Amino acid sequence: xxxxxxxxxxxxxxxxxxxxxxxxxxxxxxxxxxxxxxxxxxxxxxxxxxxxxxxxxxxxxxxxxxxxxxxxxxxxxxxxxxxxxxxxxxxxxxxxxxxxxxxxxxxxxxxxxxxxxxxxxxxxxxxxxxxxxxxxxxxxxxxxxxxxxxxxxxxxxxxxxxxxxxxxxxxxxxxxxxxxxxxxxxxxxxxxxxxxxxxxxxxxxxxxxxxxxxxxxxxxxxxxxxxxxxxxxxxxxxxxxxxxxxxxxxxxxxxxxxxxxxxxxxxxxxxxxx
Ligand SMILES: Cc1ncc(C[n+]2csc(CCOP(=O)(O)OP(=O)(O)O)c2C)c(N)n1
Ligand code: SF4
Ligand SMILES: [Mg+2]
Numbered sequence: 001x002x003x004x005x006x007x008x009x010x011x012x013x014x015x016x017x018x019x020x021x022x023x024x025x026x027x028x029x030x031x032x033x034x035x036x037x038x039x040x041x042x043x044x045x046x047x048x049x050x051x052x053x054x055x056x057x058x059x060x061x062x063x064x065x066x067x068x069x070x071x072x073x074x075x076x077x078x079x080x081x082x083x084x085x086x087x088x089x090x091x092x093x094x095x096x097x098x099x100x101x102x103x104x105x106x107x108x109x110x111x112x113x114x115x116x117x118x119x120x121x122x123x124x125x126x127x128x129x130x131x132x133x134x135x136x137x138x139x140x141x142x143x144x145x146x147x148x149x150x151x152x153x154x155x156x157x158x159x160x161x162x163x164x165x166x167x168x169x170x171x172x173x174x175x176x177x178x179x180x181x182x183x184x185x186x187x188x189x190x191x192x193x194x195x196x197x198x199x200x201x202x203x204x205x206x207x208x209x210x211x212x213x214x215x216x217x218x219x220x221x222x223x224x225x226x227x228x229x230x231x232x233x234x235x236x237x238x239x240x241x242x243x244x245x246x247x248x249x250x251x252x253x254x255x256x257x258x259x260x261x262x263x264x265x266x267x268x269x270x271x272x273x274x
Contacts, residue, residue, distance in 0.1 A: 023202030169194030
């Protein structure tokens with residue numbers, strides 16, 4: 001392990017493309033810190049895929065690693081193929097809320113159902129950030145966006161709960177004010193098997209914060225902090241009372257046969273009988 005952590009050791013000599021104050025700097029850095037603390041000197045044991053959007057820029061081309069930058073919403077299918085062909089690698093998907101649970105939603109559900117051995121990290125900034133702040137399936141009720149100037153009239157999708165219902169092996173949600181918890185969660189998720197999903201509620205001051213009336217990034221982070229409740233606290237609350245809160249913590253951790261195990265076991269059986 002390198003003497004002290006520096007994200008630069010894991011990154012190409014390029015400047016990240018994010019706006020000042022964007023939470024994606026912290027997400028990128030926390031992921032690399034987790035990798036470092038697990039003892040990986042480089043990213044040669046990892047393969048990344050991502051779609052299109054601000055969050056999707058995290059691994060590609062910035063991480064010094066093999067990565068596939070795919071179409072908007074289509075990062076999970078190539079991750080699945082890569083994991084089946086290269087089962088010894090950690091396959092990690094980075095994507096935004098629009099990418100993962102908007103246009104890419106069916107891939108997300110089926111990957112969880114199959115218990116596909118990948119880690120999906122979703123940066124949830126509650127809008128389509130890169131394209132200017134359109135409403136997303138994760139936009140809070142009544143929040144104004146470029147396409148809902150009078151406030152969103154839809155209730156947001158709970159991606160973590162959906163992943164649990166679909167069969168994920170590990171699900172957690174944190175925000176960019178829960179950096180230590182997020183780092184520990186990433187470390188755990190990298191080491192687990194099956195479909196792992198970590199949602200990271202992250203500030204987008206440019207396309208979300210300004211529009212909903214936050215003065216600066218500090219105000220957004222304060223809102224994350226004051227508005228977060230734990231999974232345990234949420235369990236004891238009525239649904240209408242927890243509406244609008246950010247439920248943070250681990251939602252599930254369970255072991256069941258994974259896609260790779262099932263496919264390779266079947267291949268062995270077929271080869272034996274044929
Ligand atoms: C098939 C397709 N539809 C739409 C787009 C335009 N587009 C690019 S990124 C994006 C949304 C990005 O939002 P999100 O996935 O939440 O990522 P963020 O930028 O917020 O991190 C959209 C609609 C596209 N590139 N391809
Ligand atoms: S638009 Fe939002 S999510 Fe994208 S880089 Fe800027 S602050 Fe970050
Ligand atoms: Mg987004």
